[in-house]
Amino acid sequence: MKKALIFILTVSGFIWVVSSCGSAKEDQTSASAAPSKDNLVKRGNYLVTSMGCNDCHSPKKMGPHGPFVDTARALSGFQSDAPVPTASAEDVAKHQIVFSGDLTGFVGPWGTSFAANITSDGTGIGNWSLDQFKNAIRNGKYMGLKEERMLMPPMPWEAYRNLSDADLEAIFAYLKSTKPVKNVVPSYRPPGK
Numbered sequence: 610m611k612k613a614l615i616f617i618l619t620v621s622g623f624i625w626v627v628s629s630c631g632s633a634k635e636d637q638t639s640a641s642a643a644p645s646k647d648n649l650v651k652r653g654n655y656l657v658t659s660m661g662c663n664d665c666h667s668p669k670k671m672g673p674h675g676p677f678v679d680t681a682r683a684l685s686g687f688q689s690d691a692p693v694p695t696a697s698a699e700d701v702a703k704h705q706i707v708f709s710g711d712l713t714g715f716v717g718p719w720g721t722s723f724a725a726n727i728t729s730d731g732t733g734i735g736n737w738s739l740d741q742f743k744n745a746i747r748n749g750k751y752m753g754l755k756e757e758r759m760l761m762p763p764m765p766w767e768a769y770r771n772l773s774d775a776d777l778e779a780i781f782a783y784l785k786s787t788k789p790v791k792n793v794v795p796s797y798r799p800p801g802k
């Protein structure tokens with residue numbers, strides 16, 4: 610009788626240990642499947658700063674050690690009141706490319722392109738859906754819209770197109786969390802325009 614009782618206690622203890630391990634595991638899985646908003650934004654910030662988005666999308670100031678990001682206007686693209694970079698057809702034919710001084714405007718054989726405002730403002734990506742963002746990065750579509758033109762150089766969307774859904778979601782969550790900066794970037798100009 611005593612032996613049977615010990616056996617039952619041992620078995621139920623074992624079951625308890627096994628089942629609590631199971632639930633701990635489940636908790637971990639659900640945590641990694643749906644990261645908190647905070648973690649998503651943090652990861653997005655990490656990706657955006659490591660993948661060079663600021664290099665082209667942020668206006669810069671000049672310092673004794675070269676250009677640095679103007680943090681008050683970070684990610685707001687080519688400034689609407691900045692002089693537009695130009696290059697003659699002859700220069701372009703000689704394969705010369707012109708960059709604006711703060712590296713946000715570009716002239717080359719593709720025409721003149723301006724780094725977009727990708728802050729959370731309405732003049733940036735503030736009103737975009739996640740699907741639009743994915744379509745811009747994966748298929749190189751302006752505004753992420755199917756019927757729109759292709760994005761021009763030097764936006765390296767082909768280098769980013771294989772990012773996982775989770776990474777693109779994190780980048781988008783971060784961009785949506787940025788300080789809104791109002792700035793209407795000039796429209797792309799085809800060659801010779």
Ligand code: HEC
Pocket residue numbers: 656657660661662663664665666715722723724725726727742745746750751752753759760761762763764765769780797
């Ligand atoms: C080497 C320069 C460069 C880098 C680096 C770069 N971009 Fe761009 N990006 C551009 C330019 C220029 C455009 C505008 C292209 C056009 O209008 O055709 C653009 C356009 C975009 C657009 C489309 C905006 C619109 O209105 O359609 C998005 C979204 C975007 N970039 C996000 C990013 C993100 C996120 C990163 C970093 C992961 C990044 N870019 C890195 C230069 C760059």
